[in-house]
């Protein structure tokens with residue numbers, strides 16, 4: 329695939345980059361460049377280019393603004409101790425975008441083109457990949473695809489744009505890892521049978537925001553959603569998957585068909601198996617959670633996703649009382665240490681998950 333590069337005429341100074349990388353926060357600062365590909369039925373994917381980062385000019389009738397035909401991905405580029413730059417399982421993100429594209433009636437962007445596009449932007453903006461210095465700073469990458477056709481009729485768009493932007497990200501937890509408190513959403517759901525729950529699309533996030541606002545008003549960090557049919561089975565958080573560690577070493581993660589299957593989740597399933605745990609993917613009810621913590625059968629609960637990697641989960645609040653925090657975090661922290669070690673090149677990568685970019 330052809331990608332042309334027009335270097336930015338006003339890149340940030342080295343001093344400015346250093347200042348941003350010293351305290352990047354999340355999703356606030358963007359690199360010098362962005363990558364764009366376009367698709368039409370006649371030409372297929374074409375027009376690959378890297379150019380200066382900046383605002384898009386969109387017709388007010390651009391389809392995505394009205395009907396939300398959109399998918400995205402989230403991944404990171406990690407600087408290793410020898411200065412080389414790597415991504416984590418990028419073909420898994422590419423394959424997930426293909427699956428999301430099927431659900432959103434988009435054309436498929438081939439896996440190798442997705443990986444090439446992400447690599448090209450990271451290579452162009454490599455000075456923006458932080459040195460972790462024993463921490464977890466990395467360059468967050470946001471590939472996304474949207475209906476860019478100017479048309480108010482309702483049908484799959486015939487002009488589609490794929491872009492990659494990048495934003496330096498600090499450690500999710502400043503000043504040490506602490507458990508997140510959850511609000512149980514008993515009325516609002518994020519996904520239903522036959523819906524878009526398994527696709528990574530902005531619409532699912534839009535569906536989660538009112539519950540998120542409810543949770544924040546109750547002093548909670550995140551919301552946990554239940555299945556839309558029975559309101560009994562635990563799905564996931566707005567953007568993180570859940571795991572339940574049991575006293576007998578078994579680890580359970582919800583499987584309902586309407587959750588977004590994270591690449592962190594898939595990696596933890598493999599890693600935990602490798603560490604000798606029995607891992608079950610199955611339906612897991614909110615009653616099983618409450619009773620498991622009360623009886624001591626559940627010793628740890630954690631959530632996972634690219635941004636936070638793994639975070640312990642504390643108490644769950646709801647209109648009908650509270651589920652206490654599970655007492656431990658030993659298995660959680662061991663899995664976290666192992667995964668972060670692989671990503672930052674501080675530990676062996678027995679699974680061949682890392683992909684070298686620079």
Ligand SMILES: *Cc1c(COP(=O)(O)O)cnc(C)c1O
Pocket residue numbers: 402528529532564565566567568569588589590591592593632633634635
């Ligand atoms: C992206 C996402 C996750 C986590 O996926 P990772 O690939 O591990 O980052 C979990 N749930 C939802 C709804 C998501 O959009």
